[in-house]
Amino acid sequence: MSVIELEHASKTYPGGVRALWDATLTIGPGELVAVCGPSGSGKSTMLNLMGTLDRPSEGRVKLLGHDMATLSDRRLSAVRAHWIGFVFQQFFLTAHLTAAENVATRLLYLGVPARGRIMAAHEALERVGLGDRLTHRPHELSGGERQRVAIARALVARPMVLFADEPTGNLDTASGAGIVDILWKLHEEGTTVVVITHNTDLAEALPRRVDLLDGRLL
Template structure:
C-alpha cells in the first residue's frame, strides 16, 4: 500500500467577520505517486485547498498532514523547510524574474536549502534539460515563448526533487499546443514518482487525469477515478 502524502480531515477555512466559509468539512487523502485534478468553477474553494495543501495557509479547523507532518503544529520556520524540501509549486502566471536568465530563475528554487551557488546552478541546468530547455539556459523570460516560460517555472518547481508538485491552472495562460506539452512534462514527472496535483476549472483537462476531485461551494461533491485506473487496481 502506498504511503499517504496528503491527509485532510474535517478541514475548514473561513475568512472575515461574519465569516465566509471557503472550505467546509474537507476530507481528502492523496497517496504518494498519484496524479489527480482538483476541479471546480471560480469561487469553489479549489485555490484555498491548494494553499492549505501547500502549507501557504492554515486551516481554521480540522487536521492537515503533509508527508506525515501535522502542519497545524508546525512553526513558520518548519513550514518553510517543508515547502523547500517537499513541495513544488507551479503557477499560471509563471512568476519569473525578467532581469535574470532562465538558469538563475530555476536556481532560486534552491535558495533556501543552504546549497552553495555553484551546486544550485548545476542542478538548475539539469532541471532545464529535463524539461527540454538545455539550449535556453542564458535566455531571459522576455526572450521565451509562453510555453517555454511555463517549462522554466516547472523546472524551478522540480529542481529540488519535491515529493509533491502542486500546479495551479498550469495551462491556463497557454495555447493548446503549449498546454499539451506542459501536461506531457507533468505526466513524465508523475511516472518518475512525483505526486502531481493539478488545480483547474478546465473539465477537459481534468478528464485526462487518473483521478478527479470535484469541489463546489467549499465542499467535495465527487471523487472519481478513471475506469482504466480502477481496472488496474482490481486486477493487481
C-alpha cells in the first residue's frame, strides 16, 4: 500500500488563485523524496495537502489508503497526531523548556503519562545524537542542535511519515549536512520522509526528486 497518494489534486484560493494544478503523485513506504521548486511553485500548498493541513479544491488525497476528504476535522487531527510528523525551517522550540521537555510536549496531546513522555523524549533525542543535551535549553544549543530537537519532537510519536519543510534552510553547511544524514538514517530505518526544498543540491542528493513549477508537477 502506498503511504501518500495525490489523485488529480488541485488547490484554488479565494480570488481564483490556483496554487496547484492536477497533481498526481504516489509515495511508497520508506521512500525519501525531495519536492523541489522555486518560491511560489506550489511546494507549500502540496505540503499542506499531503500533511492534511488543508483540503484540495479538486481531486483526492489519500494517506495509507484512506481518503482524507471522508474524515471529519477531529479525525484529521488524530491522523496528524498519530501518523504524521512535521519539521519546519523555524524550530518552534519553547525557550524556557529543556530539550527533553520540548520533545515530550508532543506526547502531552496524546495522553501519554508524564514518566512515559520523558522516557520517550530521551529515546528520541538519543536517536538524533543529542543524548548528552537532554537538559539544555534552546539558547544553549547550536542551530543544528535545535533542528535535531525539532526532528526528535516530530519522531517521538513514531509517525509513519515525516514532512521536513526546508529543514536546512537556517543552517550552515556542516549543520545542514548533519540534518540530511539524520533524514537518510530515518529513511533506512523505514520511515517515509518527504523533504520540501528549493535547494537543488539537496534534492539531487536524495533518492527521488519531484519538481514543481508554477503549481504543476513536471
